[in-house]
Amino acid sequence: MNETAHALGASRTLWELVDRRAGLTPDRPVLLQGDRTLTFGELRDGAERTAAGLYGMGVRPGSVVAWQLPTRIETVLLSFALARLGAVQSPVIPYYRDREVGFALRESRAGFFAVPGSWRGHDHTAMAGRLGARGVFEAYDTLPDGDPAVLPPPPADGNAVRWIYWTSGTTSDPKGVLHTDRSLIAGGSCLAHALHLTADDIGSVAFPFAHIGGPDYVVMLLLYGFPAVLFEHFAMETALPEYRRHGVTVAGGSTAFYSMFLTEQRKVPGQRLVPTLRLLAGGGAPKPPEIYHAVVREMGVRLTHGYGMTEVPMITMGAPDDTAENLATTEGRPPAGMEIRIVDATGTPVPAGVDGEIRLRGEAVCQGYTDPAQGADSFDTEGFLVTGDVGHLKESGHLVLTGRMKDIIIRKGENISAKEIEDLLHQHPAVADAAVVGLPDEERGERVCAVVERRPGAGEPTLAAVSAFLRGEGLSVHKLPEQLEVVDALPRNEALRKVLKYKLRELYG
Template sequence: MPTTVWGLVDTAARERPDSVVVADDRGRALTTVAFRTAAERVAAGLHAHGVAPGDTVSWQLPTTIEAAVLMAACARLGAVQNPIIPVFREREVRFIVEQVRPRLVVVPERWNGFGHGDLARSLGPDVLSTDPDVGLPVSDAEVPAPTDPGGSCRWIYYSSGTTAEPKGARHTDASVIAASNGVVDQFGLGPGDVYPIAWPLAHIGGVAMLVSALRTGARLVLFDRFDPQTTPERMAAHRPTVLGSATPFFHAYLAAQQRAGDRVLFPALRACVGGGAATPETVNQQVADVLGVRGVAGAWGLTEFPVATSETPDDDGVGTTVGRPARGVEVRVVDGELRLRGPQQFLGYVDATLDADAFDEDGWFRTGDVGTVGGGGRVRISGRRKDVIIRNAENISASEIEDVLLRCPGVADAAVVGIPDARTGERVRAVVVAEPGQHVTLEGLAEHCRKAGLARYKCPEDLLLVAELPRTPMGKVLKRELTR
């Protein structure tokens, strides 16, 4: 297998020239040959704009063919690319741009009602705004031959910052290619698969999926936004074989199938995949019952260590774990924390002062996730170390309470956080989205938790009702916003 992302683009074009690798919701599609050609022309356009091999290009594009082509173009040119998820705004974007100091920032002039061009220009670097109807800069001029970057940083991805400031993880071509191993080897993405994606291609999962498609002949169908009322039906028109990737998406697919009645909306569907956050047991069972697959195949990874584990769609009890370690990945448990070592491990942070806390003395990455490794090497995640509520010196797992709350009648969605308490240090707050027409009370939730067997000190002592939980584009709940 090629050792660079551009090598994968070139190999796919030579070996499967007529295979469509990316399509979109607007009727466009690129074969591997057309994709390579488009990337070469954009690489030349960037070079004409002053970008040289080794320069950093920050880009904040929605999930479009242009974004995929730009990824390949930067790889062809040998630039260091810094994808930024589109929902980041001034606080996050300014922080990132000031830290990586890019040669060029590529953004849409406006997208989804927001002026990305104005924001980027206010930050100082050279800005190249684009528009889906205009496209990226292109040229037919010669550009320097691609070189193998070896262990050099070629990708900088920032975490979503669910609990703190985003942190920039530095990756190589080799590490992002290794991120596709779990997708290909265990989840089984392959020729003939069609996977609609409405989550950010700028997330590190985006390059993992693009690399997986280039390796196997699968087709990605890109959607630049997700409307739960209309997107599932538009996805269905492409006859997807795979659907993902987080609880809000699965709720939308289930509702769409219910709207379709007896007509099977996704007749070619063979598997569902979950990532970003655990799929609740109730949702997993509904997916199996309504969509006709065995459940949601779990996967686990982090910005620093993408797709560390994956289930296979045919696993017994699919959806109850995050699967087995991907090829070359080692997992160990230290004081309850899962630690990782393997080929997709990042080089370190842009802010190198963070590295000492990220790795232990043997070079294992401290994930901050709490879990176990069970029979057959299957990994279970039970929560985050930072997602622990300390009440009267007792540690309480927020995820344990969330699992119980999601089975409470009248509760559509729920999250649990700790909030300061002068007497106990912290107390348990339940943040709940009620089902339409349902009345949820703190007393009712506490009684449900007691009947489910939770110790009294774990039962909610505070209730916040919200219309929806704030989430990252990959489905993780932004808990920092629930403690204010």
């Protein structure tokens, strides 16, 4: 990390970070969307005017403001306006509907709710009315406006809870995760430090800004002073021309995005899909090694993958100058200040190379949950977050994820890692994507069920053929799937396209 970025990373609050960057490079662009450009100076000044408009509506420091908005320049302005006021903001993924939105509004006790009106065929304003939301206002292309002279001083305490993010609910109801400005700055600093970016880079935000990855990414832009292209709704066929037009150098989002890039690259083998692109980066879901090798081999770019969650926006990240072996098989290393502890079933730390549950402690870790009862079981007696993820540390400090506690299938008393089987299935020529789950079984306790997406143009995979392939790759016989389901598309969430394994268990169990 260069000296300027390091100094900016010490900012106490997000607003201080915005103000300091605007003072350094006011005329440099920060956000690009279609034909629109917003500079760092315009981000600061526009957010202040919006903050004044919100203040006139009754929003005060500490007010809880929920917003469910697509990834637009206005959304970023509104979010930083709330940061300027010191309000508590609760971003909600724009694809969520009554059940999830109602849950978030109730749990956060939001006094205000910003919506886009009707967006992509759904009337968010009407939904807010059905849910009895308070202080509803539309903020799609017009934002509240006022004279910044009316504003109180900016917040100074970066350790106060000012953010409520919602887990994706891939296993159960969402949880409201409490964050501070400093925890978000720490997460974004980890990402920025690992990727070795410069002021000459051009990034892209292809996922909902309401996701915890939104501030992660914008912190990186503020630290290094480069812009990113925003996509209101991501679709590869419309995104590619924008990547090319703006000369994007860094793209990605999650494993599903890497697969989408590969699909397009395979339509034009031998050509550079995006001539300026040099790096794909992301996280949020496991990365099979075969995906890494295919991206490097077929696209001619580097791929770095990281490990994060709503509770800790960035834990580890691969670095572009790391070895191919580490980039393919690990999630990278943690930054200074992030402690990773691997423990056994009794909570005792285990040595390098031994699998165990991953626990975390550091500035980027959340402050707990809106429901205090959830927090009581989520932190151990030494203040480490209990993640429920399984993995091990290499002697080099690189983290290897091997699954989640819930992804450990117990078949006839033997522990089986779903991720081990998934990584091998990704190498099968007829498989585009795969998810492995354990299903209740009277005889075995659990049986192994593989659910796969068929690769376009490939034949229909059969259980016998898949089992033969897995045995040929060296998988132990007791780990072979006993059930195979072939689907057109795996169920996913709308943020980073994570597979919803609970839906697979419900469907096939």
